[in-house]
Amino acid sequence: MADINVTAKGSGVAGATERPASGGAAADGPRTEPAWDIIELLFFAYRDFVGDPDEVLSKLGFGRAHHRVLHFVNRNPGMKVADLLDILNITKQSLGRVLKQMVDQGYVLQKEGAQDRRQRLLYVTPKGEALALKLAGMQTARITRAIAELGPAAHESARRFLTAMIDADDREAVLRLIARADRAAQPRS
Amino acid sequence: MADINVTAKGSGVAGATERPASGGAAADGPRTEPAWDIIELLFFAYRDFVGDPDEVLSKLGFGRAHHRVLHFVNRNPGMKVADLLDILNITKQSLGRVLKQMVDQGYVLQKEGAQDRRQRLLYVTPKGEALALKLAGMQTARITRAIAELGPAAHESARRFLTAMIDADDREAVLRLIARADRAAQPRS
DNA sequence: CAAAATATGTCAACATGGCTGACATAAATG
């Protein structure tokens, strides 16, 4: 995707690759030297990570927003609209637009809650599940390839790194979400 | 950021957490079982990773697009507009809008190329550098905190994982970009 | 040199997916 080939006029002076923390006092500015490598790698890795699904989705007239909805509904069948809003962190109006399209086109369906009939519990249809799995498959292929290159320990270390990058407050909830979804989803065959 | 607390009606049946690769034949569908954990952790980690800068930027009337421009110009002073377009992978019209604002507001400046006078080489102003470093500082704080939790080896393993997640074609170019920028940028004090 | 290619900018129109504010409805809850 695109040739990256910058011709910046580097002051060829080189040398100071190791610049271990500035000598400044304690204030609110940046304390340590920026972790440019991780910052940029994360940018490019994420760009490619979502790039594969994006292509497929755009052929269906969908965008990344649809992907997120489909993903989480597939992973958490029967979830409430409010739950989805919390996860995606968008307004109900934004969600509504996207959700309506996916319902209309038969990827997602809504069932009235049994206990609380105000709720519209969300489920993917078989068609929706197929798409969700296709997209997840593309991302998994990338992940699997990466881990294969690095050795099996890479999975665990990636998992831990990514977890540690999440806001401490949310971390627990995210892990619970993942664990619960693992249990709940796909009562297959 | 938001309470995540899904009340999906999991078929409490649990058990099959280890579902090692589907038994299907060889087709074009998803081969291995989706790596749900990494997929979702990456989603949440990236969300928080860009969240801190987003807050600061929005107070300045800027968005994520401005951040990307500022970041790469700061890291690659003197880069050509075309280079930036290649990295960001957007159209010149999209870039133009954002770039114009940053130039007008004194974060970025453009100089005519010395050899090729058609080029408008991009530089951050001191004001631009300050903002770039502030944003990078926030992201670095998160990264540093994460790595501190995991031990020093985490930096290298994160770097390798993220690199492996990048499209193989681009990987070399990205690494070169990072390495060159490390050399070129900030001829400080 | 004249013609073509290149680097950049710009105008206009459009799509997506965020946002706010206001309001509607149905159901649960005190």
Added chain:
DNA sequence: CATTTATGTCAGCCATGTTGACATATTTTG
């Protein structure tokens, strides 16, 4: 019964992506 809750919806705004067409200056090439 009054209130709160869960959800939906209308209307409009903003940011940031897109395409297509075209302009301008400069370099490169036949």
